[in-house]
Amino acid sequence: MSHRYSHSYLTCGLCIFVTDISFSSLVIVLLQLHELGKMVVHNRQNATQNDKDIASEPSRLETITRFIVESRYYSIPVSFKVVGLWFFVLIISAITLVVDVRPTYFSHKRNFFNVYLVKFAWGWTLVVTGLYSIVVSFVHGCELWKKTITSSILRLAVGTFVWYLWVNVVFHFIENLTGVCIGKDRTPNLSVGSKLDCIQLKQGYIWEAVDISGHCFLLTYSILFMKSELDLQRNWHKIPIHGAQFRAIGSKSLTNLKSRYKLTLPLVHILFLVNILLGALWEFMLLATCVYFHSFLSKAAGAAIGIFSWLVTYNEWYRCKFPLSIPGHGPLGDLFVKNTKKTE
Numbered sequence: 001m002s003h004r005y006s007h008s009y010l011t012c013g014l015c016i017f018v019t020d021i022s023f024s025s026l027v028i029v030l031l032q033l034h035e036l037g038k039m040v041v042h043n044r045q046n047a048t049q050n051d052k053d054i055a056s057e058p059s060r061l062e063t064i065t066r067f068i069v070e071s072r073y074y075s076i077p078v079s080f081k082v083v084g085l086w087f088f089v090l091i092i093s094a095i096t097l098v099v100d101v102r103p104t105y106f107s108h109k110r111n112f113f114n115v116y117l118v119k120f121a122w123g124w125t126l127v128v129t130g131l132y133s134i135v136v137s138f139v140h141g142c143e144l145w146k147k148t149i150t151s152s153i154l155r156l157a158v159g160t161f162v163w164y165l166w167v168n169v170v171f172h173f174i175e176n177l178t179g180v181c182i183g184k185d186r187t188p189n190l191s192v193g194s195k196l197d198c199i200q201l202k203q204g205y206i207w208e209a210v211d212i213s214g215h216c217f218l219l220t221y222s223i224l225f226m227k228s229e230l231d232l233q234r235n236w237h238k239i240p241i242h243g244a245q246f247r248a249i250g251s252k253s254l255t256n257l258k259s260r261y262k263l264t265l266p267l268v269h270i271l272f273l274v275n276i277l278l279g280a281l282w283e284f285m286l287l288a289t290c291v292y293f294h295s296f297l298s299k300a301a302g303a304a305i306g307i308f309s310w311l312v313t314y315n316e317w318y319r320c321k322f323p324l325s326i327p328g329h330g331p332l333g334d335l336f337v338k339n340t341k342k343t344e
Contacts, residue, residue: 061269062237068276069233078227078314082307085220085286089303092290107292118215118285122163125222128278129229130156132271133327136232139239139260139268154324155313159225162309167214179209213294216302217309219286224310226279229327233272 068074076084105111117124133152141148172195181189181198183205192198195207239261290299318326 059266059269061266061273065233065269065272066237068273069237074234078224078231081227082224082310085223086303086307089216089220089286089290089299092287093296093299096291097296101291103292106288109293113281113285113288117281118219118289121215121218121222121282121285122160124278125226125282126156126160128271128275129226132268132275133229133232135264135267135271136236137327139257139264140232142257145260151324152327155229155318155327158313158324159221162221162313163218166217166305166309171212171214171217175207175209175211177209179207181205182208211294211298212305213289213298213302215289215293216286216299217306218302219282219289220303220306221309223279223282223286224307224314226275226282228310228314230272230275230279232327233268236268 101107106113108114130152133156134149137148137152138145176194179195179198181192181201183189183203189198189201189205192201192205195209198205198207239257293299294302314326318324
């Protein structure tokens with residue numbers, strides 16, 4: 001039996017490494033953080049003399065942030081992340097159908113991470129990622145900062161609506177529609193028409209129904225949501241370099257841009273790092289969910305709905321730029337896109 005378990009763990013571990021390289025890359029990044037203080041950031045050769053006051057020697061937080069942004073983990077396009085998450089859920093869930101996995105702390109539904117983190121995953125994501133998005137929009141928006149912050153808040157509201165619609169309305173409706181109340185002797189009680197009524201019987205009755213994995217949906221959607229919002233960090237360090245291209249040197253708008261950049265610089269780096277850690281936790285909890293909980297179809301359906309929800313909002317709706325837009329859209333964001341195309 002021990003040989004069987006060791007073989008199972010070897011197979012499962014190999015699959016995890018192959019199917020989710022982004023997660024393993026992040027682990028490598030975190031293990032190397034203690035060496036980041038020795039790193040020296042190259043001088044920005046294109047920085048203008050006027051921008052030297054905000055392009056000074058980087059702090060430790062900025063060094064760590066730049067290292068992560070330039071790492072293989074962060075550079076994975078969101079389209080690859082979508083495909084990777086989908087196959088990750090399918091492959092790990094399929095392996096657990098044929099491989100015996102030994103119970104661990106994470107196989108208990110009442111473990112700390114399940115009860116206090118995954119259960120409130122959208123709340124944690126909303127607070128941590130929402131704060132980052134609003135603060136960065138304040139800088140990216142320049143004179144139009146009220147519009148960009150409003151757009152960020154509305155994206156958070158849409159994400160909350162998506163979460164509530166699926167988890168608290170659609171999934172519950174499907175569960176009640178397809179369920180049957182089963183007694184201890186496996187005899188169905190057809191007089192009971194809802195899960196709540198079945199549970200209230202308190203005589204060993206259980207409600208068996210089509211149970212779409214809310215955890216797989218929520219974790220998948222949260223990971224993609226965070227990936228999209230954090231993409232603003234890719235161009236954050238370019239603000240001192242390209243700021244003078246946005247407005248004439250000495251103009252009020254350029255002065256405001258500099259002051260906002262200075263004001264928010266430490267907070268943005270802290271919020272970014274917290275988001276990275278939270279995203280890594282969501283990926284790990286998605287792994288635990290795929291290994292220990294729910295049926296194959298339940299997990300596949302949950303992940304598919306999470307990916308579908310992200311595609312409808314970030315990949316289609318927001319790209320139309322009416323009335324909401326993708327993160328970073330605005331005068332400064334458009335300038336970054338233009339400069340990126342020139343260097344390609």
